[in-house]
Amino acid sequence: MSPPTARRRLTREESRAQTRERLIDTAQHLFVSNGYGGASIRDIADKAGYSQGAFYSNFSSKEDILLELLRRHMEAEAVQLSTVMGNDAQQPEQMLAELEAWASTLNQDADWCMLSIELQLHANRSPTFAAEYQKVWDRHRSEIGGVIGLLFEKLGRSPPAAPDELAAAFMALSHGLALQRTTDRMDPSGRLIMVFLRGLIASAK
Amino acid sequence: MSPPTARRRLTREESRAQTRERLIDTAQHLFVSNGYGGASIRDIADKAGYSQGAFYSNFSSKEDILLELLRRHMEAEAVQLSTVMGNDAQQPEQMLAELEAWASTLNQDADWCMLSIELQLHANRSPTFAAEYQKVWDRHRSEIGGVIGLLFEKLGRSPPAAPDELAAAFMALSHGLALQRTTDRMDPSGRLIMVFLRGLIASAK
Amino acid sequence: MSPPTARRRLTREESRAQTRERLIDTAQHLFVSNGYGGASIRDIADKAGYSQGAFYSNFSSKEDILLELLRRHMEAEAVQLSTVMGNDAQQPEQMLAELEAWASTLNQDADWCMLSIELQLHANRSPTFAAEYQKVWDRHRSEIGGVIGLLFEKLGRSPPAAPDELAAAFMALSHGLALQRTTDRMDPSGRLIMVFLRGLIASAK
Amino acid sequence: MSPPTARRRLTREESRAQTRERLIDTAQHLFVSNGYGGASIRDIADKAGYSQGAFYSNFSSKEDILLELLRRHMEAEAVQLSTVMGNDAQQPEQMLAELEAWASTLNQDADWCMLSIELQLHANRSPTFAAEYQKVWDRHRSEIGGVIGLLFEKLGRSPPAAPDELAAAFMALSHGLALQRTTDRMDPSGRLIMVFLRGLIASAK
DNA sequence: GATGAATGAGACTTCATTCAT
DNA sequence: AATGAATGAAGTCTCATTCAT
Structure with missing residues (x-):
């Protein structure tokens, strides 16, 4: 239905993977600049452009990420x-x-x-x-x-x-x-x- | 001034110095084992045997210590x-x-x-x-x-x-x-x- | 329609009824052991073997069940x-x-x-x-x-x-x-x- | 310094006891009307006129109260x-x-x-x-x-x-x-x- | 000098619910 | 019909700091 050349809408799995990836990237930056303890999940989620809940549907805890x-x-x-x-x-x-x-x-x-x-x-x-x-x-x-x-x-x-x-x-x-x-x-x-x-x-x- | 045989009561300044010293020692241990961010002032004061107020009588902030x-x-x-x-x-x-x-x-x-x-x-x-x-x-x-x-x-x-x-x-x-x-x-x-x-x-x- | 000897595949309605039934059973157990407030929809769905979405396909809210x-x-x-x-x-x-x-x-x-x-x-x-x-x-x-x-x-x-x-x-x-x-x-x-x-x-x- | 007939300023202990008492009273009302699980510490503290921190300097947890x-x-x-x-x-x-x-x-x-x-x-x-x-x-x-x-x-x-x-x-x-x-x-x-x-x-x- | 009750912000985490798939 | 990722609000609890005592 969507032409193969157009920017395809992401499948569910891709979308999830993208979210994960963005959260991981953001977490890395924040852990590095603020330290593990100094980086809050709120910050990670916010800066990655998601809600805190999104974090927890991708990772079970702060240590998990x-x-x-x-x-x-x-x-x-x-x-x-x-x-x-x-x-x-x-x-x-x-x-x-x-x-x-x-x-x-x-x-x-x-x-x-x-x-x-x-x-x-x-x-x-x-x-x-x-x-x-x-x-x-x-x-x-x-x-x-x-x-x-x-x-x-x-x-x-x-x-x-x-x-x-x-x-x-x-x-x-x-x-x-x-x-x-x-x-x-x-x-x-x-x-x-x-x-x-x-x-x-x-x-x- | 005080008789040499009796255990001399600490002067006010000595007592203050002792408090400071104990707080500093405790803070060092806790910063090392929990990290600066992971050590709380309450812990420092408690483990040193003082109140949180005592901490702030001796140091202006966490960074100060x-x-x-x-x-x-x-x-x-x-x-x-x-x-x-x-x-x-x-x-x-x-x-x-x-x-x-x-x-x-x-x-x-x-x-x-x-x-x-x-x-x-x-x-x-x-x-x-x-x-x-x-x-x-x-x-x-x-x-x-x-x-x-x-x-x-x-x-x-x-x-x-x-x-x-x-x-x-x-x-x-x-x-x-x-x-x-x-x-x-x-x-x-x-x-x-x-x-x-x-x-x-x-x-x- | 389906041969009487084979284990008949459930009709759509039967399948839906089964889902409902299992969710209701599980909800009852959890409401009893954790209380209404203490039982979460995720728990109910998980323990019943379904997703949260399945819950909402069958019930309009927590109170509904x-x-x-x-x-x-x-x-x-x-x-x-x-x-x-x-x-x-x-x-x-x-x-x-x-x-x-x-x-x-x-x-x-x-x-x-x-x-x-x-x-x-x-x-x-x-x-x-x-x-x-x-x-x-x-x-x-x-x-x-x-x-x-x-x-x-x-x-x-x-x-x-x-x-x-x-x-x-x-x-x-x-x-x-x-x-x-x-x-x-x-x-x-x-x-x-x-x-x-x-x-x-x-x-x- | 304060005349004995005037409403005396509370001593520290009295003040603490008053806080405790108000929190306990409020907690009782809320536990009764919302249930233990349904009453939040935020609500208890708010309705009693204190901060959540005040709750925790009087009780170690929700179960404690x-x-x-x-x-x-x-x-x-x-x-x-x-x-x-x-x-x-x-x-x-x-x-x-x-x-x-x-x-x-x-x-x-x-x-x-x-x-x-x-x-x-x-x-x-x-x-x-x-x-x-x-x-x-x-x-x-x-x-x-x-x-x-x-x-x-x-x-x-x-x-x-x-x-x-x-x-x-x-x-x-x-x-x-x-x-x-x-x-x-x-x-x-x-x-x-x-x-x-x-x-x-x-x-x- | 020292106390510790109280604050207000913010920590991690869970929830009922929605909606694109 | 069913999925489950994502949301936004709310949950319990801890923190550095203040201030009346």
């Missing part, structure tokens, strides 16, 4: 990493170059890192959330740890600490730097991360 | 650093040893780092607070930056990034690691910081 | 009473025995009485509902009153109060006792009602 | 009963006369009985509340049971059911009749209760 953000965060980070580390037959120089490319992405979106921090903070406070968080976190850390281990292996050197620990340290560095970020200052996160990584390599035997 | 915590935080960190870096005629080996001692103190009290994070988070959200925070932060960073610069100087090498940036990075690392801390896992913060520092030195020319 | 329950309640009580009081040429002893049988049915289903109470409570609060309720109630009371009047007549005694009042009192007694019912205590409603009835007869001249 | 009403209800009923049954050396005729006086008080305040019903209903739904309720209820029932037992003893007859059961039945009767009460009809509760009581006596041997 944070869980959804956690899932997406993890997924996106995994995708990002696998994109960077795509070709498996690599020279160490290539790996370093790609790591540098990856590190520089961290600069782009401070929001992204701030969300990590909010997730971590909330995990420290809500046992329910902590359980989910731990799974995601452990997996991500061990993926990065794998990359680091591989790098040192290809360089024929032994890493100065367990790869997983180094992975955690790099994430810590990145989060800590995000925390320091102000709007008026240029952000050196990516560069500093590489400085530290080169240092580790230099000190490895 | 956070400012006081900020001041003390800065002061304590300065003292800590100057204790470690006391003797100014030092060999690089001594400096490293003392830095290691300092880094290990960071393990001791996760609360300390979490407070840093809460301060930083609140600075990102409240312009009033941000102004005060920036002063303290800049000063502290440049102090640590000084130590790092001096270290490289004594080693006769040039640091792989501006000393202030490196200082910020080490603080970021320490905060990021504190954020990861769970009760059940041993905390490798101090050790990792030294691993990274040695890396920097190794890569410096 | 309560009205339907009222109608059925009245009808069922009338049937119950007429079953018990079926043969009109009776001896007083027979009547008492049959009343006893009837009274004992009140023990069986506390839910039944609790529904009466919910209906009465809602009638006290909603004028719309009260109008309908009053009709049903008056009719039921006068039916029971008729039985009581007849009993005393056959006994050749005059009742110690207007039969309708006595009827109301017996219903009150039964409802009040239902209200006291707890799961862990055996319910003496039927027996107590007979004790009171025998008392009335004994005191009548 | 219902518990307070329960306590007062019990106390008042105990007082009422002991007033009626004051002189312990009584003739049966006196006792009956006094019981009649007591029964007639039940007519006065339908609200009183409706509150009983709300208490009972809520006890059937909230386990927390049920525990408290049971204590009060058991005690009250056995007090009335005592009076009934004594009456039959003085009459030299044995009651046609356990005195406690009879007590429960009379309370049930009174509650059930309260439930039937409408504004436009005169209330025969007291009279009917006496009719039933006389019946019991007449049928006792």
